[in-house]
Amino acid sequence: DIQMTQSPSSLSASVGDRVTITCRASQSISSYLNWYQQKPGKAPKLLIYAASSLQSGVPSRFSGSGSGTDFTLTISSLQPEDFATYYCQQSYSSFTFGPGTKVDIK
Amino acid sequence: EVQLVESGGGLVQPGGSLRLSCAASGFTVSSNYMSWVRQAPGKGLEWVSVIYSGGSTYYADSVKGRFTISRDNSKNTLYLQMNSLRAEDTAVYYCANSPTDAFDIWGQGTMVTVSS
Numbered sequence A: 001d002i003q004m005t006q007s008p009s010s011l012s013a014s015v016g017d018r019v020t021i022t023c024r025a026s027q028s029i030s031s032y033l034n035w036y037q038q039k040p041g042k043a044p045k046l047l048i049y050a051a052s053s054l055q056s057g058v059p060s061r062f063s064g065s066g067s068g069t070d071f072t073l074t075i076s077s078l079q080p081e082d083f084a085t086y087y088c089q090q091s092y093s094s095f096t097f098g099p100g101t102k103v104d105i106k
Numbered sequence B: 001e002v003q004l005v006e007s008g009g010g011l012v013q014p015g016g017s018l019r020l021s022c023a024a025s026g027f028t029v030s031s032n033y034m035s036w037v038r039q040a041p042g043k044g045l046e047w048v049s050v051i052y053s054g055g056s057t058y059y060a061d062s063v064k065g066r067f068t069i070s071r072d073n074s075k076n077t078l079y080l081q082m083n084s085l086r087a088e089d090t091a092v093y094y095c096a097n098s099p100t101d102a103f104d105i106w107g108q109g110t111m112v113t114v115s116s
Helices: none
Strands: A004-007 A010-013 A019-025 A033-038 A045-049 A062-067 A070-075 A085-090 A101-105 B003-007 B010-012 B018-025 B033-039 B045-051 B057-059 B067-072 B077-082 B091-098 B110-114
Touching: A004 A085, A010 A019, A019 A033, A019 A085, A019 A101, A033 A062, A045 A062, A070 A085, A085 B045, B003 B091, B018 B033, B018 B091, B018 B110, B033 B067, B033 B077, B045 B067, B045 B077, B057 B067, B077 B091
Parallel strands: A010 A101, B010 B110
Antiparallel strands: A004 A019, A019 A070, A033 A045, A033 A085, A062 A070, A085 A101, B003 B018, B018 B077, B033 B045, B033 B091, B045 B057, B067 B077, B091 B110
């Protein structure tokens, strides 16, 4: 089974900050990596699919990169509505989510 | 508008059964693969099961042999039959649609509580 890790597990940031979240797979998953945002009490929302493709309607301040085992989600300028938990997820072999990264207000 | 609406959650005793439904609108449930994903209280996301457009089904090891995913194309609805429920199955259960190779569209979730 493919295991996913994320770092950091949580971070505090200010509006306007550049934020980077890292996701690592236990084996190569090519570009079969997706990123989700989840706010309390709400369903997750797809942000990035296939490692770097921006889902329709998602602001361009979100971007994804990487391939193989190492991936990054970047928020170029953090906005108040971006405070949430972010999950990576692989779809290369079955499906596995990372443990999540909580982004809160500094 | 593409939408998924789950129902069927509730309180059930350990060892009991429950069937979740996920009604789709704006697309057909057989056109893409569809999954169930759950989230225990205060925890992360866990994939549970998938049904592909061709009908193949797969399960997480934690539910294999106890849960069954199915769909009714005439009702455009996805199901999850859950048997032999355990306390650790307590979670919000989401259905999700995958026109790309990701979980693009999610329902609002339905809570399942397994407790005596």
